Amino acid sequence: MAPIDDAKQCLSGISRVDLRGIEPSSKEWEEARAVVAASMEALGAVLVVQDALSPDLRQALFGHAMPELFALPLNVKQSLVSGHINGYVGPRPSAPSYESVRAWETTNGGAVRNVGDVLWPHDGNNPAFCDTVSAFATNMLGLQRKVGTMVLESLGVGQGSLGSHLDSLNYSVRLSHYGVSEAGDAMLMKSHRDPTVLSVVVQHDVEGLEVQAQDGSWLAVAPQPDTVAVIAGELLAVVTNGRVPACVHRVRAPSRRERLSAQFVSVPKDGFTVQPLDELVDADHPPRYNPCDFDGYVQFRYAGEGRKLSDPLEAFCGVAKGP
Numbered sequence: 001m002a003p004i005d006d007a008k009q010c011l012s013g014i015s016r017v018d019l020r021g022i023e024p025s026s027k028e029w030e031e032a033r034a035v036v037a038a039s040m041e042a043l044g045a046v047l048v049v050q051d052a053l054s055p056d057l058r059q060a061l062f063g064h065a066m067p068e069l070f071a072l073p074l075n076v077k078q079s080l081v082s083g084h085i086n087g088y089v090g091p092r093p094s095a096p097s098y099e100s101v102r103a104w105e106t107t108n109g110g111a112v113r114n115v116g117d118v119l120w121p122h123d124g125n126n127p128a129f130c131d132t133v134s135a136f137a138t139n140m141l142g143l144q145r146k147v148g149t150m151v152l153e154s155l156g157v158g159q160g161s162l163g164s165h166l167d168s169l170n171y172s173v174r175l176s177h178y179g180v181s182e183a184g185d186a187m188l189m190k191s192h193r194d195p196t197v198l199s200v201v202v203q204h205d206v207e208g209l210e211v212q213a214q215d216g217s218w219l220a221v222a223p224q225p226d227t228v229a230v231i232a233g234e235l236l237a238v239v240t241n242g243r244v245p246a247c248v249h250r251v252r253a254p255s256r257r258e259r260l261s262a263q264f265v266s267v268p269k270d271g272f273t274v275q276p277l278d279e280l281v282d283a284d285h286p287p288r289y290n291p292c293d294f295d296g297y298v299q300f301r302y303a304g305e306g307r308k309l310s311d312p313l314e315a316f317c318g319v320a321k322g323p
């Protein structure tokens, strides 16, 4: 069988930028910001070299915490309270060997203990798991805010609305495991856009993440220990009035090995309505999106009409293009 549209094994289309030690308002910040913004405006994605994830923390996360979590019996994992995008998500038709857990959220004070209590009630609640996930979250928070700030600053958003935007977000950790597909299929997660503002994706040793370029081809993001992928979600497209597109991406594992990834994502806080920032709407840039009630959108996308659509965001809150 011919391989399906193999991704280019190169990073040519996605810029890679080193943000280690870069402080706001410096010359280095301005240079890095230009690279981050150009890549985000073109593809909704950028690769970031960072030091927020030390080798020890990577090992604690991918070598201990995540294998211990996913080795638990299915009924234990399922006992984590679930919603459309919360708790435990088990295999589904669009991702048959995928399972995932949201384990930390700023709106619950960054508590992982509750997850530890449910998963390891007889085992001292596995404090090492909780400490590792909390350290990962704390370190990724700074990185994600840095990238979000660079993108909006570069589009001309002032410090006041930038601050209100950052305050409106709920950050969380999602840990994912992809088993070896029984069907032998190398497509682990179909092409999609994330219902987030930004998603930081950290891959373990096994390749898989692919980003769609503007010409429709796929760019493979090689797993590298010092590099994470930062991906724009649908809500960033709304906030930026379409200037940053939501990144189309998928997960494929051509080598058919078990795979782990950890994501640090931001979404609007519960009950928030998201709309294009004032600075990004004017006569030359009419609003591309109507105000988007995030809870309503999640319901529409996962339990309503949006399930059947390739671009549910456009149907939910896009401003209809004229004839």
Ligand SMILES: O=C(O)CCC(=O)C(=O)O
Residues within 6 Å of the ligand: 176, 189, 194, 201, 203, 208, 209, 249, 250, 251, 260, 261
């Ligand atoms: O596992 C990955 O590399 C990315 C997963 C992903 O795209 C998602 O969970 O939305």
Ligand SMILES: [Fe+2]
Residues within 6 Å of the ligand: 192, 193, 194, 249
């Ligand atoms: Fe995704």
